[in-house]
Amino acid sequence: MTISDNIAQVRERITSAARRAGRSPDDVALVAVTKTHSVSTIEAALAAGVVDCGENRVQEAEAKISLLPPEAARWHLIGNLQRNKARRAAQLFDIVHSIDSVRLAEALDRAVSEATPSRRLPVLLEINVAGEASKAGFWVPRGRENQVAYGELREAAGRIAALPSLEIHGLMTVAPFLDDPEQVRWVFSALRRLRDALRQDFGIELAQLSMGMSDDFEVAIEEGATIVRIGRAIFGDRSTNKRE
Numbered sequence: 001m002t003i004s005d006n007i008a009q010v011r012e013r014i015t016s017a018a019r020r021a022g023r024s025p026d027d028v029a030l031v032a033v034t035k036t037h038s039v040s041t042i043e044a045a046l047a048a049g050v051v052d053c054g055e056n057r058v059q060e061a062e063a064k065i066s067l068l069p070p071e072a073a074r075w076h077l078i079g080n081l082q083r084n085k086a087r088r089a090a091q092l093f094d095i096v097h098s099i100d101s102v103r104l105a106e107a108l109d110r111a112v113s114e115a116t117p118s119r120r121l122p123v124l125l126e127i128n129v130a131g132e133a134s135k136a137g138f139w140v141p142r143g144r145e146n147q148v149a150y151g152e153l154r155e156a157a158g159r160i161a162a163l164p165s166l167e168i169h170g171l172m173t174v175a176p177f178l179d180d181p182e183q184v185r186w187v188f189s190a191l192r193r194l195r196d197a198l199r200q201d202f203g204i205e206l207a208q209l210s211m212g213m214s215d216d217f218e219v220a221i222e223e224g225a226t227i228v229r230i231g232r233a234i235f236g237d238r239s240t241n242k243r244e
């Protein structure tokens, strides 16, 4: 199987999952997660029609993006961002999925406004819906039903929404790694309900739900994902490659 075959297969699975849920496949964006993969591998994905690429480290992304033509792809930062890398991230990425604190959002806001005062950078708030200690994100175990955690998230979201150089486009989550994707369906539906609650509280659209990876993207789409982040199903295992 070539990368192009894998992409075609993933797209077919996205289409089927969307149809099962009565949704349009056009409402689900595919982000090809290119972390650990080489520039030539990325070029193969772009040649096969990929337009959105996801990277989880600023430095690694910078090295690769600098070797590709400008505007070759839309770049998504999907991994943890340290505040001291906000300036680089603001220059490299078209959207940041991993805003997990007000302090980080403020640092990124400053970096964007210093570089391009007129720009508003799209961001997603990362949510730790399953309450896993190992995961990043605003800690809202069980989602909307958790009154205290929801109140804190709402307060943080309000402060981030008021920043002039960022624009909150939605929410993102990474589900626990379990054998059966049905076991994490509740995580995706909880993220959607959290989005609906915030939307109602703030009157902002929050159109994007970034959820679903190689092992669980079909279930995520059935639960409303508008962005799926897929690495292994396109590029194969990373274990034989480099670090995760």
Ligand SMILES: *Cc1c(COP(=O)(O)O)cnc(C)c1O
Pocket: 033, 035, 056, 078, 079, 174, 213, 214, 215, 229, 230, 231, 232, 233
């Ligand atoms: C690596 C990564 C992905 C892609 O995972 P696969 O299982 O390879 O599809 C998606 N989202 C995030 C945040 C990641 O770090």
